[in-house]
Amino acid sequence: MTTIRLEAVSKYFNNTLAVDTIDLILADGTLTVLVGPSGCGKTTLLRMIAGLEEPTTGNIYIGDRLVNDVPTWERNTAMVFQSYALYPHMTVYQNMAFPLEAQKLRKDAIRQRILPVAEALGIAHLLDRKPRQLSGGQMQRVALGRAIVRRPDVFLLDEPLSNLDATLRIETRAELKRLQRDLAVTTVYVTHDQEEALTLADMLVVMRSGRPEQIGTPHEVYQSPRTTFVGRFIGNPPMNMLACHYIPAQRCLELTTCCLPIPPQFMAALAATNPPHSLVLGFRPEALRLHWQQPNTAYVFPATVYVLEPLGRETLITLNIGDERVKAIGAPDTLATAGVQVWLTVEPSALHLFDGESSVALQKTS
Ligand SMILES: Nc1ncnc2c1ncn2[C@@H]1O[C@H](COP(=O)(O)OP(=O)(O)OP(=O)(O)O)[C@@H](O)[C@H]1O
Ligand SMILES: [Mg+2]
Numbered sequence: 001m002t003t004i005r006l007e008a009v010s011k012y013f014n015n016t017l018a019v020d021t022i023d024l025i026l027a028d029g030t031l032t033v034l035v036g037p038s039g040c041g042k043t044t045l046l047r048m049i050a051g052l053e054e055p056t057t058g059n060i061y062i063g064d065r066l067v068n069d070v071p072t073w074e075r076n077t078a079m080v081f082q083s084y085a086l087y088p089h090m091t092v093y094q095n096m097a098f099p100l101e102a103q104k105l106r107k108d109a110i111r112q113r114i115l116p117v118a119e120a121l122g123i124a125h126l127l128d129r130k131p132r133q134l135s136g137g138q139m140q141r142v143a144l145g146r147a148i149v150r151r152p153d154v155f156l157l158d159e160p161l162s163n164l165d166a167t168l169r170i171e172t173r174a175e176l177k178r179l180q181r182d183l184a185v186t187t188v189y190v191t192h193d194q195e196e197a198l199t200l201a202d203m204l205v206v207m208r209s210g211r212p213e214q215i216g217t218p219h220e221v222y223q224s225p226r227t228t229f230v231g232r233f234i235g236n237p238p239m240n241m242l243a244c245h246y247i248p249a250q251r252c253l254e255l256t257t258c259c260l261p262i263p264p265q266f267m268a269a270l271a272a273t274n275p276p277h278s279l280v281l282g283f284r285p286e287a288l289r290l291h292w293q294q295p296n297t298a299y300v301f302p303a304t305v306y307v308l309e310p311l312g313r314e315t316l317i318t319l320n321i322g323d324e325r326v327k328a329i330g331a332p333d334t335l336a337t338a339g340v341q342v343w344l345t346v347e348p349s350a351l352h353l354f355d356g357e358s359s360v361a362l363q364k365t366s
Contacts, residue, residue: 002063002153002186003028004049009058010210011044018044020210021058026203029184031177035197036207037233042190045207046156049188050079062154078152080160084143086131092118092142093127099150113149120175121145122168136163141172148179155180155187161196173199194234198222206230224352228359231282231352237316240288240326242281243356246270253281253353256322261298263348269362278356287350288328290317290336291343299351301326301344305336319344 004026011019019041026032034042047053049060051072060067067075086095093114100110118124121141131139140163147155161169161176177200180187191197197204198218206214206221206229214226225231231239244253244260248270252259260281262270269275294300303319303326310316315330319342328344330336353362 001028003061004154004186004188005059005061006045006049007059007061009045009048009055009060011041011048011053012056017210019048019055022210022212024205024212024215026186026188028186030202031180031187031189031200032203032205033189033191033197033201034205034207035191035194035234036213038192040207041210042192042207043158046079046158046188046190049154050077050156051075052079075154076152077154077156078147078150079156080140080143080147080158082159082162084131084139086139086142086146088131091128091130092123092134095131095142096127096146096149099146103150113151114145117145117148117179120179121172122175137165137168140164144172144176148183151183152185155185155189157187158190159192160189161191169196176200195236198234204234206233224361224364225282226361228280228282228354231354235284237285237327239282239284239352241354242321242324242326244279244281246275246277246279248275253279255281255301256324258301260351261348263299263351263353265349265364265366266351266353266362268365269353276355276357276362279362280354280356280359282352282354283346283350285316285327286329287346288326288344289346290328290330290334291345292335294343295345297345299346299348301346303342303344305338305340305342307338308334308336 006022006024009019009022034045036042044053048055062075096114097110118127121144123138123141123145126138144160161172164172189200201218204216204218204221205212208229214221214230221234228241242255244255247254251262301321303321306318306320308315308317315332315334317328317330317336319326
C-alpha cells in the first residue's frame with residue numbers, strides 16, 4: 001500500500017510562501033497530476049514528497065510511515081526532473097541498469113526489465129549510446145526509463161516530457177500512461193500543460209499561489225470548475241466568461257447586450273437570502289452554436305464574427321458580444337466570415353455562474 005498523505009503541509013523559503021497548508025490524499029496506484037501556472041508551488045510540493053525539501057509545517061506520510069525525518073534514499077521514490085541527471089560516462093543501457101545492479105539483480109533479470117521499457121519509450125535503438133550522443137528529448141526518455149525500471153513505491157515526475165517535440169510528446173504521454181497503469185505505482189506528475197494534465201490524471205490538483213484551487217477527476221474539473229481561475233486554466237481555448245448582473249425583480253441575468261432567464265440549475269442559489277448581484281457567466285466554446293438568423297430561444301447572444309482560425313478538424317471562431325470577446329468552435333467548412341452578424345445559442349444546462357467578487361462557482365441543483 002503506497003498511499004501518500006499530506007497533512008497541512010506548508011513551505012516557506014525565507015519570506016516566500018511556496019506551498020500553503022495543503023491537505024491531500026493520493027490513492028495507492030493512481031496517477032495524480034499537479035497542474036498550475038509557473039511559480040504556484042508544484043516542484044516544491046514534489047520535492048517535499050521526495051525528501052529533497054523539508055516542510056516548514058505539516059506531516060507527510062508514504063504508506064503508513066511518517067517520512068518527515070526519513071532521508072530521500074530511504075523513501076523508495078524515483079524522481080525524474082526536468083534536467084535529466086544521467087551519468088555521462090555510461091551508455092544508456094548502463095544508466096538504466098545502474099539502480100538495478102545496486103539492488104543486486106541478476107544480469108538477465110536486468111535485461112528483461114530494461115528491454116520492454118526501452119521499447120515502450122522508443123529508445124531501444126539507443127541503448128549503446130552515451131548521453132552526449134543523444135538529443136534532449138532522448139535523454140529525457142532515458143531518465144524516465146531509468147526511474148521506471150527501478151519499480152519504486154512512488155514515481156515523482158516533474159515535467160518529464162517538456163523537452164520532447166509535439167508529436168513525440170503525445171506518443172510518449174500515452175506510453176507513460178499505459179506503463180503507469182500496468183505497474184500500478186503511485187505517481188505524482190507535475191506539469192503546467194492543462195492538456196497533458198487532463199489526458200494523464202486519475203486525479204487532478206489545480207494549484208494556484210501554493211494552494212489547491214480544485215481537486216477532482218479531469219471530468220469533474222472540466223465540467224464543474226470551482227472558480228473562474230480553474231475554468232480559464234483548464235480547457236483550450238479557455239471557458240468564455242462574461243460579466244453580468246442578477247436582476248431579482250425580473251428574475252434574469254443582465255449582460256451588456258441582452259438579458260437571459262435564470263438557468264434552472266441556479267434558481268435555488270439565486271433565491272437564497274443576499275444572492276450575489278455581480279456575477280460572471282461562463283460557457284465553454286464547444287457549447288456555442290452559430291445561427292445566421294435570430295433563433296427563437298431565450299438563451300441567445302447577438303454577436304459579430306471577429307476572426308476565423310481553421311484548425312483542420314474544426315474552425316476556431318472568435319466573436320464580439322458587445323465589447324467582449326468569446327470563442328466558439330465551428331465546422332471546418334463553416335460559412336462564417338469576419339464582420340458578419342450572427343446569433344449564438346447555448347443550452348442553459350451548459351451555463352456556469354460565478355460570484356463576481358469571490359470568483360467561486362454558484363451551487364448547482366439538478
Ligand atoms: N530554493 C528556493 N529558494 C527561494 N525561493 C524558492 C526556491 N524554490 C522555489 N522558490 C519559490 O517558491 C515558489 C514556488 O516555486 P516552484 O518551483 O515550486 O514553482 P512551480 O510551480 O514548480 O513553477 P514552474 O512551473 O515555473 O516550475 C516560487 O515563488 C519560487 O520562486
Ligand atoms: Mg517547477
